[in-house]
Amino acid sequence: MANQIENIEAEIVGVVQARIPAGVKVSAQTRIARDLGLDSVAVMDFVMDIEDHFDISIPLDRVAEVETVEDLSRAVEALLKEKA
Amino acid sequence: MSIFSKFDDIRAAYDALDKNGRNPFDIRFEKIISPTEAILDGRRILLFGTNNYLGLTFDPTCVEASVNAIYEAGTGTTGSRIANGTYAGHTFLEQQIAKYYGRRSAMVFTTGYQANLGLISTLAGRGDHLLIDADSHASIYDACKLSSAEIIRFRHNDPKDLARRLRRLEGLPGSRIVVTEGLFSMLGDTAPLREIAAVKREMGAYLIVDEAHSMGVLGKNGRGLAEAVGVEADVDFVVGTFSKSLGAIGGFAVSDLPDFDMLRVTCRPYMFTASLPPAIIASVTASLKRIATDNLLGARVLANGRRLYHGLARAGFELGPEPNPIVAIKISDRELAIKFWNALIAGGVYLNLALPPATPGSQSLIRSSVSAAHTEAQIDRAVQIMTDTGYRLGVLTESDARIAMPAAE
Numbered sequence A: 001m002a003n004q005i006e007n008i009e010a011e012i013v014g015v016v017q018a019r020i021p022a023g024v025k026v027s028a029q030t031r032i033a034r035d036l037g038l039d040s041v042a043v044m045d046f047v048m049d050i051e052d053h054f055d056i057s058i059p060l061d062r063v064a065e066v067e068t069v070e071d072l073s074r075a076v077e078a079l080l081k082e083k084a
Numbered sequence B: 001m002s003i004f005s006k007f008d009d010i011r012a013a014y015d016a017l018d019k020n021g022r023n024p025f026d027i028r029f030e031k032i033i034s035p036t037e038a039i040l041d042g043r044r045i046l047l048f049g050t051n052n053y054l055g056l057t058f059d060p061t062c063v064e065a066s067v068n069a070i071y072e073a074g075t076g077t078t079g080s081r082i083a084n085g086t087y088a089g090h091t092f093l094e095q096q097i098a099k100y101y102g103r104r105s106a107m108v109f110t111t112g113y114q115a116n117l118g119l120i121s122t123l124a125g126r127g128d129h130l131l132i133d134a135d136s137h138a139s140i141y142d143a144c145k146l147s148s149a150e151i152i153r154f155r156h157n158d159p160k161d162l163a164r165r166l167r168r169l170e171g172l173p174g175s176r177i178v179v180t181e182g183l184f185s186m187l188g189d190t191a192p193l194r195e196i197a198a199v200k201r202e203m204g205a206y207l208i209v210d211e212a213h214s215m216g217v218l219g220k221n222g223r224g225l226a227e228a229v230g231v232e233a234d235v236d237f238v239v240g241t242f243s244k245s246l247g248a249i250g251g252f253a254v255s256d257l258p259d260f261d262m263l264r265v266t267c268r269p270y271m272f273t274a275s276l277p278p279a280i281i282a283s284v285t286a287s288l289k290r291i292a293t294d295n296l297l298g299a300r301v302l303a304n305g306r307r308l309y310h311g312l313a314r315a316g317f318e319l320g321p322e323p324n325p326i327v328a329i330k331i332s333d334r335e336l337a338i339k340f341w342n343a344l345i346a347g348g349v350y351l352n353l354a355l356p357p358a359t360p361g362s363q364s365l366i367r368s369s370v371s372a373a374h375t376e377a378q379i380d381r382a383v384q385i386m387t388d389t390g391y392r393l394g395v396l397t398e399s400d401a402r403i404a405m406p407a408a409e
Helices: A002-019 A032-036 A040-054 A058-065 A069-083 B005-018 B060-073 B087-103 B112-121 B140-145 B159-167 B193-203 B260-265 B278-293 B295-315 B332-347 B374-392
Strands: B029-033 B037-040 B044-048 B104-111 B129-131 B150-154 B178-183 B208-209 B239-240 B253-255 B326-331 B352-356 B366-370
Touching: A002 A069, A032 A040, A040 A058, A040 A069, A058 A069, A058 B150, A058 B253, B005 B193, B037 B253, B037 B374, B044 B278, B044 B374, B087 B104, B087 B253, B087 B278, B104 B260, B112 B140, B112 B178, B112 B239, B112 B260, B129 B140, B129 B159, B140 B159, B150 B159, B159 B193, B178 B193, B178 B332, B239 B374, B260 B366, B295 B326, B326 B332, B332 B352, B332 B374
Parallel strands: B129 B150, B129 B178, B178 B208, B208 B239
Antiparallel strands: B029 B037, B037 B044, B104 B253, B239 B253, B326 B366, B352 B366
């Protein structure tokens, strides 16, 4: 299981990297809005890319609770479990 | 640490707007002269950012109906419909709206914001799924916050994405409720409603369309985008406003569903607010009658929208995708957009400055809306001022012009 969350994190970091200038370092602790300079709408749009990547929908109330890449990974993990 | 310190970032952004001149959140007109002109800082200015699509705010019939209603029924209702009762005017207006849309029922709300807030949050209960267009108006997002349903955004104007998100819900209990808008208020683009209706039919969902900006504008009878593209039968609920084409304030929802009136005793933004005052009910009833019987108004605002759109497109501005009565100039440089907006006001044209995150795609927009009341000369003058100012500030460069501008005579 620990392995799986790490895989999810790695995939999310990959999606983030594609959206931001090269050279900006992203990790599990990266705060998606503050550290990446995204406004609230840009965060929601970025979450849509994540949704499509994993073929899940992350309800808006769960998006509101997400601050870091790790938070997002846990939300994705929980939804993937529900789906399975 | 003040209770307001959570707004420090917003304060910094707000204060920074002042350094370029006027603050777009604090425009103060000394006088409104007509649907198309006002006095700002002692000078006459053309109004190109009012949403006064049909120019009915000074319509003599509507004004007279409003004045008479105050003498007959007073200045306010002093309470809500469920507590203080319904006035004859409320019922009559609801009947007229239902008739105009050819629907079984209509319900009037105190504002358009509350119509969305109330309808959407009440219809979508716990266990239901709300699927909203990502570029939805704030009132739709706020309805989602008030609702107990699960909220999913689909990509703006993307029926395939909507279908994909509906498919992910397969097997789960609960109603699916899709929300979109007829005419989107920022870029003036319309929803692909025929395709969205097809998805809704195929996947089994309810469909709500907010026609706030399209009522009186689109469709042969002005009933909005659903009428224009022939899918009214697929739209379960139409939401609209009295504050744009109808020139007052208030909102409404219509439907054919038999239990629609249950909302009157379940919808809190309807139940726990004062009802519209007689003066508003009367002017709205009069302006609705006007749009139901006068197709020319809608034709004129569309023609005016095309004139402004094509004028600005020829000058080389980057615009929204469709020539509708909302015409938005896209400017990626926020500071330049703020300067341009200030210079346009100094030049004699008022329009709306829209900044991220209130805008799609993190762009800044100089957003204009035309009225049926604008003359062609007023539109041409606005295009000229916007073009000249655009060149002066570098929003436009020589290579932008699509065709050679005729030499001045």
